[in-house]
Amino acid sequence: MTATFPGWIVRKDDGASTATLEDLDDSILEDLDTTIRVRFTSINYKDALALHGRPGVVRHTPLVPGIDLTGEIVQTSHPRWKAGDVVTLNGAGLGEEHHGGLAGIARVCGDDLVAVTEAFTPRQTAAIGTAGFTAALSLLALERHGLDPQDGPVLVTGAGGGSGSIAVALLASSGYRVVAATGRPDRLAERLSGLGAAEVIDRSELEQQTRPLGGQRWAGVIDSVGGSVLAGALATLQHGGVAAAFGLAASSHLPTTVLPFILRGIALLGVDSVRTEPALRQAAWERLARDLDPVHLDSLIRTVPLSEARTAAELLLAGQGTGRTVVEVTP
Numbered sequence: 650m651t652a653t654f655p656g657w658i659v660r661k662d663d664g665a666s667t668a669t670l671e672d673l674d675d676s677i678l679e680d681l682d683t684t685i686r687v688r689f690t691s692i693n694y695k696d697a698l699a700l701h702g703r704p705g706v707v708r709h710t711p712l713v714p715g716i717d718l719t720g721e722i723v724q725t726s727h728p729r730w731k732a733g734d735v736v737t738l739n740g741a742g743l744g745e746e747h748h749g750g751l752a753g754i755a756r757v758c759g760d761d762l763v764a765v766t767e768a769f770t771p772r773q774t775a776a777i778g779t780a781g782f783t784a785a786l787s788l789l790a791l792e793r794h795g796l797d798p799q800d801g802p803v804l805v806t807g808a809g810g811g812s813g814s815i816a817v818a819l820l821a822s823s824g825y826r827v828v829a830a831t832g833r834p835d836r837l838a839e840r841l842s843g844l845g846a847a848e849v850i851d852r853s854e855l856e857q858q859t860r861p862l863g864g865q866r867w868a869g870v871i872d873s874v875g876g877s878v879l880a881g882a883l884a885t886l887q888h889g890g891v892a893a894a895f896g897l898a899a900s901s902h903l904p905t906t907v908l909p910f911i912l913r914g915i916a917l918l919g920v921d922s923v924r925t926e927p928a929l930r931q932a933a934w935e936r937l938a939r940d941l942d943p944v945h946l947d948s949l950i951r952t953v954p955l956s957e958a959r960t961a962a963e964l965l966l967a968g969q970g971t972g973r974t975v976v977e978v979t980p
């Protein structure tokens with residue numbers, strides 16, 4: 650018997666992609682080992698692109714968008730899991746190559762699932778989502794390179810956005826002095842200070858740093874923005890400093906030279922949350938559970954029903970999103 654459930658689906662017609670909310674049935678689901686009743690997902694930048702038919706995320710159609718999901722296992726043949734387990738999944742092709750989290754039922758591969766930790770509710774877990782997972786992967790990458798709170802301040806760019814906000818909170822609660830760079834300091838300074846930022850700067854300070862070497866200000870950088878903001882951040886890293894870059898909210902270009910690399914010995918680490926090994930997924934979630942204060946998280950969350958997912962995504966496309974938007978898929 651086929652079961653129906655509500656879900657967003659991206660279809661292509663005459664070359665144009667459109668996302669619509671429909672009643673889907675489980676005959677569209679792939680033949681994978683674990684079926685999940687999705688409780689929550691979230692709106693990441695990639696989801697905003699997919700929900701508005703923009704290119705670059707959805708690899709084939711028809712496809713359910715949503716690069717995250719949090720929910721309960723209904724049925725599984727995977728040895729690590731059983732029915733009733735509450736799990737979360739970030740990336741791993743969800744919403745890009747495989748049907749994603751913006752629908753009531755998902756079928757996924759159990760290898761990449763992570764159990765929802767007792768530290769967070771399922772809603773908080775969804776609020777962390779790919780944004781917070783990537784912030785944690787970035788911090789782990791910086792620390793594997795040797796970064797320590799004693800080394801100096803850490804700059805977070807795109808600090809008002811989803812990944813940036815969680816990076817600020819996670820770094821601060823891990824003992825780092827955080828400098829938050831935002832394009833909206835007037836509006837967001839108080840909120841970012843509340844998350845633990847010691848200083849809030851206007852991102853124009855970084856954009857105006859057009860020379861490849863400037864004053865040495867930070868020991869580390871977590872960047873979700875790219876473009877002239879990242880170039881300015883690299884130019885102002887201390888000697889031996891390290892940056893983790895994972896986003897292109899401003900641009901995929903990087904207008905710099907080799908000078909900060911060869912004269913200051915800085916490092917630029919790329920972070921890809923999609924194809925992360927299961928052990929590193931687990932490590933990132935353990936770090937979040939240990940250091941991210943759920944109270945900070947709650948101050949970042951707004952929840953919308955499934956029907957409002959596309960409207961909620963508009964703010965992210967306009968560069969005006971703040972914090973994290975959770976989508977309640979199944980009440």
Ligand SMILES: NC(=O)c1ccc[n+]([C@@H]2O[C@H](COP(=O)([O-])OP(=O)(O)OC[C@H]3O[C@@H](n4cnc5c(N)ncnc54)[C@H](OP(=O)(O)O)[C@@H]3O)[C@@H](O)[C@H]2O)c1
Nearest residue numbers: 694807808809810811812831832895896897898899922968
């Ligand atoms: N590689 C990965 O695995 C991975 C994982 C997660 C996210 N990402 C990428 O990371 C980026 C951020 O994702 P997100 O979900 O955190 O998005 P988001 O919530 O929309 O946050 C992006 C933030 O970037 C800043 N921004 C926007 N437009 C800008 C511009 N033109 N110039 C400079 N800054 C700008 C804004 O912050 P302020 O107003 O505070 O400046 C905005 O809130 C996206 O490009 C996303 O695709 C990649």
